[in-house]
Amino acid sequence: MSSSPHKIVWNNCLNIIKDNIQLSSFNTWFEPIVPLKLKNNVLTIEVPSHFFREYIEEHFIDLLGHCLRKELGSNAQLEYCVKVDSCSKGVPMPHQGQVQFQNKSIPFPRINTDELASPYVIPGIRQVKIDPQLNAAYSFENFVEGPCNRLARTAGMSIADKPGGPFNPLFIYGGSGLGKTHLAQAIGIEIKKRMPEKVVLYVSANLFQIQFMDAVNIKNKLTDFMHFYQMIDVLIIDDVQEFAGKPGTQNAYFNIFNHLHQSGKQLILTSDKAPVDLKDLDDRLLSRFKWGLSAELLSPDYTTRLAILEKKCYNEGVEVPREVLEFIAEQVTTNVREIEGTFCSLLAQSTFNKQPVTLHLAQGITERLVSTVPKEISVQDIQKTVCNYFGISKEIMLSKTRKREICQARQIAMYLSRNLTKNSLSTIGSMIGGKDHATVLHSYNTVCNLMDTDRTFRQYVTDIEKQLKNG
Numbered sequence: 229m230s231s232s233p234h235k236i237v238w239n240n241c242l243n244i245i246k247d248n249i250q251l252s253s254f255n256t257w258f259e260p261i262v263p264l265k266l267k268n269n270v271l272t273i274e275v276p277s278h279f280f281r282e283y284i285e286e287h288f289i290d291l292l293g294h295c296l297r298k299e300l301g302s303n304a305q306l307e308y309c310v311k312v313d314s315c316s317k318g319v320p321m322p323h324q325g326q327v328q329f330q331n332k333s334i335p336f337p338r339i340n341t342d343e344l345a346s347p348y349v350i351p352g353i354r355q356v357k358i359d360p361q362l363n364a365a366y367s368f369e370n371f372v373e374g375p376c377n378r379l380a381r382t383a384g385m386s387i388a389d390k391p392g393g394p395f396n397p398l399f400i401y402g403g404s405g406l407g408k409t410h411l412a413q414a415i416g417i418e419i420k421k422r423m424p425e426k427v428v429l430y431v432s433a434n435l436f437q438i439q440f441m442d443a444v445n446i447k448n449k450l451t452d453f454m455h456f457y458q459m460i461d462v463l464i465i466d467d468v469q470e471f472a473g474k475p476g477t478q479n480a481y482f483n484i485f486n487h488l489h490q491s492g493k494q495l496i497l498t499s500d501k502a503p504v505d506l507k508d509l510d511d512r513l514l515s516r517f518k519w520g521l522s523a524e525l526l527s528p529d530y531t532t533r534l535a536i537l538e539k540k541c542y543n544e545g546v547e548v549p550r551e552v553l554e555f556i557a558e559q560v561t562t563n564v565r566e567i568e569g570t571f572c573s574l575l576a577q578s579t580f581n582k583q584p585v586t587l588h589l590a591q592g593i594t595e596r597l598v599s600t601v602p603k604e605i606s607v608q609d610i611q612k613t614v615c616n617y618f619g620i621s622k623e624i625m626l627s628k629t630r631k632r633e634i635c636q637a638r639q640i641a642m643y644l645s646r647n648l649t650k651n652s653l654s655t656i657g658s659m660i661g662g663k664d665h666a667t668v669l670h671s672y673n674t675v676c677n678l679m680d681t682d683r684t685f686r687q688y689v690t691d692i693e694k695q696l697k698n699g
Contacts, residue, residue, distance in 0.1 A: 233266045234263045234264065234265050234266035234271060234272070235263050237263070237266055237271060237296075237299045237300065238261075238263035238271065238273070240295075240299055241292070241295035241296060241299060242258060244291075244294075244295045244298070245258060245288070245291060245292070245295060246258075248291055249288070249291070256579065256580060256582070257280075257283065257284060257287075257288065260275070260276055260280070261273050261274065261275055262274040264309060269300045269301060269303050269304050269305060270305040270306070270307050271296060271300070271304070271305070271306055271307065272307040272308075272309055273306065273307070273308060273309065274308075274309045274310075275308055275309070275310055276310075276546075276579075277310060277544055277545050277546040277575070277579075278310055278543065278544045278545035278546070279544045279545075279546065279572075279575045279576075279579065280579060281308050281310065283579075292306070293306075310545040358427055358429060358459075358460075360416060360420065360427075360428040360429055360430060361429060361430045361431065362413050362416050362417050362420065362428065362430055363413055364417065366409065366410045366413035366414055366417065367414055367417050367418075368381075368384075368385070368388075368414045368417070368418055370410075370414075370539065370543065371407065371410055371411060371414050372528075372532060372535045372536045372539050373532075374528055374529060374531065374532030374535065375526075375529060375532070375675075375676040375679055375680065376406070376525060376526040376527060376528045376529060376532055377406075377407060377411070377525050377526070377528075377532075378676075378680050379523050379524075379680045379681075380398075380400055380411055380523035380524070380525055381411065383395045383398055383521055383523055384398070384411055384414060384415040384418075385418070387415055387419075387494060387496070388415055388418035388419050388422060389422070391419055391423070391426065391461065391462055391493075391494035392492040392493055392494045394520070394521075395520050395521040396489065396494055396495060396519075396520045397485075397489070397494075397495035397496065397497055397516070397517065397519060397520045397521075398415075398494075398495070398496045398497070398520055398521055398523065399497050399498075399499065399503060399517050399518070399520065399521065399522040399523070400412060400496070400497070400498045400499075400523055400525065401498065401499045401500065401501060401502050401503075401522065401523075401524055401525070402500070402524055402525030402526065403500060403525075403527070403563060404500060404563060404565070405562070405563030405564055405565030405566060406525040406526070406527065406528075406563050406564060407525055407564050408466070408498040408499075408525055409466055409498060410564075411525070412430070412464050412466060412496050412498050413430055413464070415462075415464070415496060416428045416430055416462055416464055416496075419462055419494075426461040426462055427459060427460050427461045427462070428460070428461065428462040428464070429457075429460045429462070429463055429464065430464040430466065431463075431464070431465060431466070432465075432466045432467055432470075433465055433466060433467045433468050433469075433470040433471055434467065434470055436465060436477070436481070437470065437471070437474060437477050439453060440453065440476065440477050440480050441477075444476065450480075453480070454480065454483065454484065457484045457488075458484060458487045458488065460488065460493065461493050461494065462493065462494045462496070463484070463488060463493070463494070463495055463496070464496040464497075464498075465481070465495075465496070465497050465498070466498045467498060467499065467500070468497045468498065468499050468506075468517070469499045469500055469501055469506055471509060471513075472506065472507060472508035472509055473508040475510070478509065478510050478513055479510075481513070482510065482512065482513050482516070485513075485516055486516075489516070489519075495520075497517065502522060502524065503517040503518045503522055504518075524683075524686070526679075526686075526690060527561065527562065527563060527693075528563075528564060528567075529647040530557055530558065530646075530647045530648070531647070533556075533557040533560070533561070533567055534553060534554065534557040536564060536567055536568070537553045537556055537557060537567065537571060538553065540568060540571050541553070544575065546575065546585075548574075548585050549585065549586070549587070551587055552574075552585055552586065552587055552589075552590045555587055555590050555591070555594075556570055556571065556574075556590055556594065558650075559594045560594065560597075561697070566597070569597065570593060570594060570597050573593050573597060574589065574590055574593050577589060577593060605648045605649060605696050605697075606649065607641075607645045607649055607651060607655075607656060607659045607660065608659075609696060610641050610644045610645050610648065610649070610696060611625065611626075611641055611659075611660065613692055613695050613696050614637050614640055614641045614644070614692055615637070617688070617691065617692050617695070618633065618637045620633075620634065620637060625637050625638055625641065625660075625661075626638075626660065626661045627661070628661070636678075636685070638660060638661060638671070639671035639672075639674055639675050640675060640688065640689055640692065641660055642656055642657070642660055642663075642667075642668045642671040642672060642675075643671060643672050643675035643676075643689070644689070644692065644693060644696065645659075645660065645668075646668065646672050647693075648693070648696060652665070653665035653668040653669055654668075656668050675689065
């Protein structure tokens with residue numbers, strides 16, 4: 229055994245850990261760890277990645293903390309150093325978790341002495357504290373911007389700068405897994421950072437419904453429920469489509485909405501459908517959903533998907549071959565949640581089986597997780613679909629005419645060719661009217677800008693893309 233103090237302490241810890249967990253878990257999660265130094269009761273260890281560190285903290289932190297305190301005393305601390313990152317700060321044992329966002333204590337006019345109709349409230353003698361229910365991981369820093377979400381993200385940043393401004397309410401809508409919850413919480417987090425005095429609350433529509441039902445059958449508790457929500461400065465309601473067919477809940481939220489909006493407080497809502505497509509909701513409530521800004525989140529394009537994966541690599545502190553990231557970005561096209569799930573599965577598989585992250589491993593993961601592999605789309609397929617959609621001939625689209633509708637069709641074809649095929653810009657240009665790569669890039673940027681500002685144009689692109697992917 230080495231005489232180095234840090235190695236002695238770590239080896240003693242390993243002897244205890246080995247007796248308390250399965251050998252396979254020990255070999256996977258503790259053998260790769262290297263003790264680096266011991267100073268002032270702070271043991272520094274090197275781990276392969278942030279993912280590795282987070283797994284240890286989630287599953288073995290109590291055992292590890294017990295071992296360290298036995299060796300170093302009650303003031304023992306553990307410091308991580310990730311191979312591809314700088315060393316983290318020392319943390320007391322056990323680990324204290326993520327950053328917490330807190331609201332200020334605020335006066336609450338009590339009607340009775342019953343418990344408040346909210347699980348977020350800790351009653352005091354005269355004041356209550358409201359837990360904002362914000363997840364620190366859902367920050368703007370972790371939200372990757374692209375053409376699919378630029379309008380919504382820009383509006384969110386504007387709201388964070390001035391809550392209760394022109395984008396009130398902000399109605400974010402889109403399919404499952406596209407980042408609605410992430411963006412809504414990011415706005416709340418940014419407001420808390422800039423304006424700690426603001427009372428922010430995130431709540432799902434389902435939980436709001438449960439709280440309302442709990443309150444209606446108890447004398448004066450409904451009044452408490454209404455008072456509670458009317459104290460909020462920034463109210464975020466997730467999945468408001470779940471209010472459908474629930475007139476009592478809709479009426480309660482309608483009154484809360486009016487009170488907050490008239491008071492200059494910010495409202496943020498998310499839904500899987502646009503306001504115009506929501507069914508079984510009161511017309512007066514729907515009209516208020518349309519009052520501010522409605523921003524749609526679309527499926528991420530290839531460039532955005534690749535950027536999401538690169539961001540995950542950075543956050544996890546791991547190095548993944550470029551070809552692997554490109555493969556995942558090409559294969560997993562539906563939503564952000566599936567992209568992140570595939571990436572996490574890849575890291576876990578690599579770590580559990582002590583395998584390097586390779587293209588072959590990624591192929592095996594995607595075969596199991598991605599239900600259908602979309603057929604390969606060609607530039608010719610895109611040209612045909614665009615022409616059919618707009619009712620023009622291929623010859624006219626490829627001609628040199630400068631008519632606005634023809635130019636836009638040609639630009640859409642170039643945009644989709646870049647997102648949905650593996651061809652270079654030069655190749656795409658040569659196949660669509662004999663254009664150069666600069667023209668293709670200009671067309672791509674033009675379409676991105678129009679999608680941000682023109683809802684009708686964005687719908688054109690979305691419809692064509694769906695037709696191509698559905699065959």
